[in-house]
Amino acid sequence: xxxxxxxxxxxxxxxxxxxxxxxxxxxxxxxxxxxxxxxxxxxxxxxxxxxxxxxxxxxxxxxxxxxxxxxxxxxxxxxxxxxxxxxxxxxxxxxxxxxxxxxxxxxxxxxxxxxxxxxxxxxxxxxxxxxxxxxxxxxxxxxxxxxxxxxxxxxxxxxxxxxxxxxxxxxxxxxxxxxxxxxxxxxxxxxxxxxxxxxxxxxxxxxxxxxxxxxxxxxxxxxxxxxxxxxxxxxxxxxxxxxxxxxxxxxxxxxxxxxxxxxxxxxxxxxxxxxxxxxxxxxxxxxxxxxxxxxxxxxxxxxxxxxxxxxxxxxxxxxxxxxxxxxxxxxxxxx
Numbered sequence: 001x002x003x004x005x006x007x008x009x010x011x012x013x014x015x016x017x018x019x020x021x022x023x024x025x026x027x028x029x030x031x032x033x034x035x036x037x038x039x040x041x042x043x044x045x046x047x048x049x050x051x052x053x054x055x056x057x058x059x060x061x062x063x064x065x066x067x068x069x070x071x072x073x074x075x076x077x078x079x080x081x082x083x084x085x086x087x088x089x090x091x092x093x094x095x096x097x098x099x100x101x102x103x104x105x106x107x108x109x110x111x112x113x114x115x116x117x118x119x120x121x122x123x124x125x126x127x128x129x130x131x132x133x134x135x136x137x138x139x140x141x142x143x144x145x146x147x148x149x150x151x152x153x154x155x156x157x158x159x160x161x162x163x164x165x166x167x168x169x170x171x172x173x174x175x176x177x178x179x180x181x182x183x184x185x186x187x188x189x190x191x192x193x194x195x196x197x198x199x200x201x202x203x204x205x206x207x208x209x210x211x212x213x214x215x216x217x218x219x220x221x222x223x224x225x226x227x228x229x230x231x232x233x234x235x236x237x238x239x240x241x242x243x244x245x246x247x248x249x250x251x252x253x254x255x256x257x258x259x260x261x262x263x264x265x266x267x268x269x270x271x272x273x274x275x276x277x278x279x280x281x282x283x284x285x286x287x288x289x290x291x292x293x294x295x296x297x298x299x300x301x302x303x304x305x306x307x308x309x310x311x312x313x314x315x316x317x318x319x320x321x322x323x324x325x326x327x328x329x330x331x332x333x334x335x
Contacts, residue, residue, distance in 0.1 A: 001302045004332035015134055016282050020274065023281070027245040027273035034249045035266050041246060048240070048247035055240045055280055058233045063287035065225060073220050073293035073301045080213045081310055084110065087206035088314040094199045095189075102185070107314050109182055112159040113210070114307040115152070116174040121217060121294035121303060122147035127224040128295040129288060135297060143333040145296040146304050175214055183207055217294070225291045237284055245273040296335070302327075304335045 013020070030041050088107060095103050122145060129135050139145070152174070156165055164181065171177040183204065190200040224230075248269050255265040290299045305327040315323050327334060 001300060001305075001334050002298055002332055003329040003334055011138075012282070015138060016278065016285065018134065019281055019285070020278060023241065023274040023277045024270060026242060026277070027270045030245045030249060031266060031269045031273075034253065034269075039249075039253070042249035042253065043243065043246040045247040045251060048243050051236070051240050052244070052276075052280070055233075055236050058229075058236060059280060059284045059287065062225070062229065062233050062291075063283065065229075066287040066291040069220060069225070070290050070293040070299065070301065073217065076213050076216045076220075077301055077303055077306050080114075080210065081306060083206060083209045083213060084114070084310045085313055087203065087210065088317050090202055090206065092317055094195055094203065099189075099194065102189070104318060106182060106185060107318060108159040109164070109178055110314065111311050112156050112168070113175060113178040113182075114310060115155050115159065116168070116178060117214060117217070118303045118307050119147050119152045119155070120173075120175055121221050122296055125221070125224070125292070125295070127227070128292045130296050134285075135289070138298060139296070142331040143298065143335065144330075145335060148296065176211075179207055179211055179214070221292075221294050230288075233284060237281060241277040241281060244277050245269060248273055298333050300335055302334045 007015075034041055087110065091106060092103055124130065130139070153165070153169055156168065160168065168174050168177055168181075186195070186200055186203050186207075189195045190197070195203070249266070252269040252272070253266045255268065289297055293299075293301045294303065308324060308327045312323055312326065
């Protein structure tokens, strides 16, 4: 997540510089040929303008869908914050003075759940963008993805016993198994009479809500923006980028008729065409950079920071003195 006021123009230009080179090259070819006398290459601008309008609508739709996905992801983690806190203080108060070790063990198991969930959500998918050069370059210069710099097993060692750690790591979906272990321990507390049916129901409902949050996050992670919409946007945008310079040839070719710049205005077609096509292409790229809110990009939902915030809150519920530091932005980026 970017925590500054905005990305700077230099960042945007550097981020899209390869596209700019291509836009200039694509605009230069028809312009040069037109200047050499091949004026029949000029196309009427009206149909190209109609296509540009269509592309703008499609790109706008894609950006709106991308925003909805990232906003839903943030709502999911907002729910995880609330459900984690309510689970924590309910469990602490229900077992207060009875089994403090059990409370601590279940708290730490929840920290393990948060850790396993964020590692799972940061796993790469084929449709994600982080292996593209533009994203990789920006990441290397501005931030690191914590889940890519460590191993899940090493992180879980801080929260689980050796027996529980081996058991969890032997499972495919570690997050689900950690919740199942919490449920099993609550069931044992109920059978032993440590908690009554009402208390068990309250705590179990908290686990159900956390499981629902997990499922919603997994749905966004594992279901990409539909490939048919993404593909048609890419193809139409490509066609528009190629045709736009041809549609502006006559306009710039006749510009300045009767003045001292007559005959030279055709070269204005290169920068103007590049700017127009760059604008739409960059809008599409911005939408693509936000469509996967857990992929490790600078526009991700900050699940690592949120998980640390929850851990700090719950450790303070236990009155622990050794509290980890909050995660702060680096170069205005926080994950």
